[in-house]
Amino acid sequence: MPRVGLSPDLLVTAAAELADDVGFAQVTLSALARRFGVRTASLYAHVDDLDHLRAQVAVRALAELADRTAEALAGRSGRDALAALAAAQREFALSHPGRWQATRYPVDAATARASAGPRIADLNRAVLRGYALPESEQVHAVRLIGAAIHGYLDLQQSGSFDHSTPSADQSWDRAVDALDTLLRHWPTPATDPEPAS
């Protein structure tokens, strides 16, 4: 009986592909084992348990998303950068739906810190440099932009836009446009000259 040559890394890779095929929630050790022509129990030599596997897929998905976003952002700024950021994330979500879902899998604090999550936040923040936002408003803007992009892709993926007239794709460009406008007119609250000391 020839050995298959499993490894933690290989399993995570295959799990990510599986997620794209059947959905992140349907990633199962059984299915993964089947893919390798191996018994489920054999996987436990390389993976702690299902939750751990999912967390690893999440971490990898975040890293890939960060990579692609960084690549898309290189050399761009302002509206251009915003559009590139949005396009990169959209492209990722559409071409890798399972990994995209994995992106929101809750992982423990230490893993989260060590993941590419913060890097993605930094990239979002970098986009804001093209807009004149006060330092104190940046977190809020980053979050809203992130939420809008994320929410849009999420609603689209779950089919919420399937039952109304213009296709989800058509609204996307308008949405990016709107976000650009928003960043240009970002409402700064009554400026607090001296932050409470």
Next chain:
Amino acid sequence: MPRVGLSPDLLVTAAAELADDVGFAQVTLSALARRFGVRTASLYAHVDDLDHLRAQVAVRALAELADRTAEALAGRSGRDALAALAAAQREFALSHPGRWQATRYPVDAATARASAGPRIADLNRAVLRGYALPESEQVHAVRLIGAAIHGYLDLQQSGSFDHSTPSADQSWDRAVDALDTLLRHWPTPATDPEPAS
């Protein structure tokens, strides 16, 4: 052995509560049966299968969300209405996390049409009446507003904001503010005087 008095409606209600307790994904026929002190098999007399039960919970959750949103919107307009809409959805998401998750459970087309989903879209649209948006831009605005609110609450629930400094709550008001501003300055594309005939 006294009868418990199960019914489809009762089961859906209990399933929704269970979802809020343990998460929508953890809603299980076993757990539901346990809650009633009844064998799992007994539930099949009242419910088709797990998927059907989840779909019913989704439908109910949408209806509740629509009700609360409608209530919050009554007699308000403009910025006020937007804030009320956002607050109602946020309040729902925080107090009923399981139902909130259920909201995005994909259901078949017929069920979706008959659900309160369209009603929620209408309510979102109603908020826009307080802003001067051309008819053709409304769908896009509805979607973006929906996506932003949804995405924000989703990211918050999955803990994406837990590891950065200002609490998720603090950004929320700024986000609503920003959305209001956006609707006031909604970018209309180069007006196409005569739609292609």
Next chain:
DNA sequence: GTGTGCGCCTACAGCCTATAGGAAGTTGGG
């Protein structure tokens, strides 16, 4: 060739969904 270790195996326990068919509880007609 032989040993040693790792890679994958079988076996099993426990929980889950789902189906089939049986036995009580409930209700209405006579």
Next chain:
DNA sequence: CCCAACTTCCTATAGGCTGTAGGCGCACAC
């Protein structure tokens, strides 16, 4: 009042999933 029919919940069973324990054999080092 009582029995028949119906409904509700039961037991039994099959099959898929996670996870653990322990065994066998392939592959490489010597």
